[in-house]
Amino acid sequence: MNIPSPLIPASSQARDLDQLFQVVLIISVAIFLVVAGLVIYNAFRYRQRPGDALPKQDHGNHRLEIAWTIVPLIIVTVMFLLSVRTMHLVDPLPLDRKPDIDIVAHQWWWEAHYPATGAVTANEIHIPAGKKLLFRITSADVVHDFWVPQLAQKIDAVPGQMNVAWISADRPGVYLGACAEYCGAEHAWMRVRVVAQPQAEFERWQQHQLRLPAAPTSEQASRGFHVFMNRPCSNCHRIAGTPAQGRIGPDLTHLGSRKTLAAGVLANNPGNLAAWVTVPQQYKPGSNMPNFQFDPQQLKDLIAYLKELK
Amino acid sequence: MNPELQASAPPRSILTIPEYRGLLSWVSSVDHKQIGIMYLLGALFFFVFALTEALLIRAQLAVPENTLLSPELYNQIFTMHGTTMVFLVGMPLILGLSVYFTPLMIGARDMAFPRLNAFGFWVFLFGGFLLYFSFLAGSAPLAGWFAYAPLNEKAYLFNTGQDYWVIALLLTGAGTIATAINIIVTVFTLRAPGMTFQRLPLFVWMTMINAFLMLFAMPALNTALVMLFADRQLDALFFQTGQGGSALLWRHYFWFFGHPEVYILILPVFGIISEVIPVFSRKPIYGYGFLAGSTVAIAFLSFAVWAHHMFATGLGLPVYYVFAGASMLIAVPTGIKIFNWIATMWGGSIRFTTSMLFATAFLIQFTIGGLSGVAFAAVPIDWQLTDSYFVVAHFHYTLLGGMLFGIIAGIYYWYPKMTGRMLSEKWGRIHFWLMVVGFNGTFFVMHLMGLFGMPRRVFTYPADMPYLGSMNLLSSCSALVLVLSLLIFIGNLAVSLYRGEPAGDNPWEGWSLEWATASPPPPENFERVPRIRNRRPLWDRQHPDQPESPLEAGHGAGEVLS
Numbered sequence: 001m002n003i004p005s006p007l008i009p010a011s012s013q014a015r016d017l018d019q020l021f022q023v024v025l026i027i028s029v030a031i032f033l034v035v036a037g038l039v040i041y042n043a044f045r046y047r048q049r050p051g052d053a054l055p056k057q058d059h060g061n062h063r064l065e066i067a068w069t070i071v072p073l074i075i076v077t078v079m080f081l082l083s084v085r086t087m088h089l090v091d092p093l094p095l096d097r098k099p100d101i102d103i104v105a106h107q108w109w110w111e112a113h114y115p116a117t118g119a120v121t122a123n124e125i126h127i128p129a130g131k132k133l134l135f136r137i138t139s140a141d142v143v144h145d146f147w148v149p150q151l152a153q154k155i156d157a158v159p160g161q162m163n164v165a166w167i168s169a170d171r172p173g174v175y176l177g178a179c180a181e182y183c184g185a186e187h188a189w190m191r192v193r194v195v196a197q198p199q200a201e202f203e204r205w206q207q208h209q210l211r212l213p214a215a216p217t218s219e220q221a222s223r224g225f226h227v228f229m230n231r232p233c234s235n236c237h238r239i240a241g242t243p244a245q246g247r248i249g250p251d252l253t254h255l256g257s258r259k260t261l262a263a264g265v266l267a268n269n270p271g272n273l274a275a276w277v278t279v280p281q282q283y284k285p286g287s288n289m290p291n292f293q294f295d296p297q298q299l300k301d302l303i304a305y306l307k308e309l310k
Numbered sequence: 311m312n313p314e315l316q317a318s319a320p321p322r323s324i325l326t327i328p329e330y331r332g333l334l335s336w337v338s339s340v341d342h343k344q345i346g347i348m349y350l351l352g353a354l355f356f357f358v359f360a361l362t363e364a365l366l367i368r369a370q371l372a373v374p375e376n377t378l379l380s381p382e383l384y385n386q387i388f389t390m391h392g393t394t395m396v397f398l399v400g401m402p403l404i405l406g407l408s409v410y411f412t413p414l415m416i417g418a419r420d421m422a423f424p425r426l427n428a429f430g431f432w433v434f435l436f437g438g439f440l441l442y443f444s445f446l447a448g449s450a451p452l453a454g455w456f457a458y459a460p461l462n463e464k465a466y467l468f469n470t471g472q473d474y475w476v477i478a479l480l481l482t483g484a485g486t487i488a489t490a491i492n493i494i495v496t497v498f499t500l501r502a503p504g505m506t507f508q509r510l511p512l513f514v515w516m517t518m519i520n521a522f523l524m525l526f527a528m529p530a531l532n533t534a535l536v537m538l539f540a541d542r543q544l545d546a547l548f549f550q551t552g553q554g555g556s557a558l559l560w561r562h563y564f565w566f567f568g569h570p571e572v573y574i575l576i577l578p579v580f581g582i583i584s585e586v587i588p589v590f591s592r593k594p595i596y597g598y599g600f601l602a603g604s605t606v607a608i609a610f611l612s613f614a615v616w617a618h619h620m621f622a623t624g625l626g627l628p629v630y631y632v633f634a635g636a637s638m639l640i641a642v643p644t645g646i647k648i649f650n651w652i653a654t655m656w657g658g659s660i661r662f663t664t665s666m667l668f669a670t671a672f673l674i675q676f677t678i679g680g681l682s683g684v685a686f687a688a689v690p691i692d693w694q695l696t697d698s699y700f701v702v703a704h705f706h707y708t709l710l711g712g713m714l715f716g717i718i719a720g721i722y723y724w725y726p727k728m729t730g731r732m733l734s735e736k737w738g739r740i741h742f743w744l745m746v747v748g749f750n751g752t753f754f755v756m757h758l759m760g761l762f763g764m765p766r767r768v769f770t771y772p773a774d775m776p777y778l779g780s781m782n783l784l785s786s787c788s789a790l791v792l793v794l795s796l797l798i799f800i801g802n803l804a805v806s807l808y809r810g811e812p813a814g815d816n817p818w819e820g821w822s823l824e825w826a827t828a829s830p831p832p833p834e835n836f837e838r839v840p841r842i843r844n845r846r847p848l849w850d851r852q853h854p855d856q857p858e859s860p861l862e863a864g865h866g867a868g869e870v871l872s
Contacts, residue, residue, distance in 0.1 A: 028682070
């Protein structure tokens, strides 16, 4: 798994950001060494010793002071120009380009639409590797912030406002990210994974997302289907091709194809899924999904059904 | 005072002054010195809460996926930690030292409006109580100290904590504005004869400029608070995005206050450093004019940088140019100060008292915080690191490594003046070294946490994120050292009040006016205000062979002053 660090860039945007950081870091370290060096030199060289005469009463020197006004001015001017250059490299005007992905942030999960095909997913955003995509982002409730440090700049999801930014990945892989703007109780568990795939694989994934789930195969799963539809699950969640058309929680049409549950809290496996649907408030206290009372048979049926939503 | 008399009578101390005896003399006081001390004690009181909250935060984050605190509680704790440190610790420390020393340093008897001064203190104190009462009223606020809309709205936070937060900050904000006006009027009207603006001690210069900052910044916050309160209580729609309000409007208001606010917390500290370093280097301040002038520059610029807190909100590149440029420019006047302080030490005869040690550490640590601040002004770096632990490291380096270290330098410097007793230098040194280790251990590693992808304000982090566990554990252990050092400090403050060496009028051979009177000063401050003919009124007395010339002090020669 990749370390979600801006120092390990995996896209051209992140690389440009990293390069500027390196330059500024070197300048900063140099300035720091000068300042700290002078302070420490002073501390040793001019420490009071017994019998010291009164030091020369020096009130200042305009020429020197102007020098240490102008030199920093030059340094920040250079840094400003470098910043402007990087800003344009990382965030070129999208002009008339339509966004490739629409992201909607929710308390506390991510919803992603692919307008070209209509595919929908949650918390695990797939992109084709090696291709620069434009994404558009907003929020359904409070301010969030989309931060996948290896792939893109950080960008706020502001309710009532559309922001755009560029994202890409040089190579296939899974890149981790998180919500970076404090958004309430479960801010810590609003994690996101970006899955970069070779173009063909990405197309297959997208086609798969568009497919309606097959009808439940086993009797147990079809009982589970009824549990899902008759209990409150369907009020909040959507499963394409079924009466469940809730839009409050993540779309579950292809739940089984995701690696994690609840925006990164748990690995997605039947055991965890059963635990999660029963006591979500234990795993993600404060989240909008309440605890449910299922009898054990109902729970087994429900999981059997959800497992089939690949 | 007659030395023989001093030997026989119990040493003069704050505890032996008849006018300051009894609780009533304090709660009914309009004496700027008592109010100043009460501000400092109030700050200390809330500091204990904020430290406890900090320890809880570090305990929760010590290991990944910790369940010590529920997210609900953790969010209250970090919100209260931030709000307390800024409004109930930082501000009263600044205001307390300002109202105590401004009149003394300009040779005045009291502030211009003594009752207004008391009003400012009491609304701060009760505002603080009200904020903490929210714990008992059900829930403390939990939207963070910045309380971004629309998370601060009833739709997302139904509990009353946010309302207590609004009212508490309105109260302390009103008190701050009152005190700001008071400081400005005091400096403009009550300077002793001869105390021209060219001769004003730099602490007073910076306090005065700071008062202007408070005067112009606080109303933006108060306005936003009233709008938020209207939203929450009267269903107004200023920030309710669902009904057409604007989430970013709150941020503009908040940071229009909030960025000057961080300078409000640091400018008087620049003043303290500008007093402490010359006295202990036995040299005049280097470049008085540049130091005062650069402070004015910072004050102006501080109102033109607020949107650098909003580089990730999609305001657009043209807006970013302006705010990035202005933010970077602030590095220039700040750099001038650092170099002038270094030049003041250069060639001096430096006494490393505890106060001077803290001032020296301030120079180094504040430089780290300043440099990471310049990095954040570079928009693209902000696009990666804002709202990560890197920014937590940055502002703790400026506010703790900078502001608090500077304030502590000031307290070691002025405690003898305020109480008549010296603080223990031995315990002071232990405090200093533990605090340097604890502070840097706690916060330096946070730069790296941010660089390893840890967002701020999270109640936990995944166990499978590499390195984060060990870095957080290191930070939490260091926090214990930091807290230990502060306990030693508090112990030193308490014990020295009874056991400290008698201070005498001028234990450090300082040369500004507060050292011309007794320690602690009598209620009327001065029996006779010394003649002020230059920037160092007491210097000539100590060094008749090398008198400070009015010309060298930057003032026109030949002017007759009494």
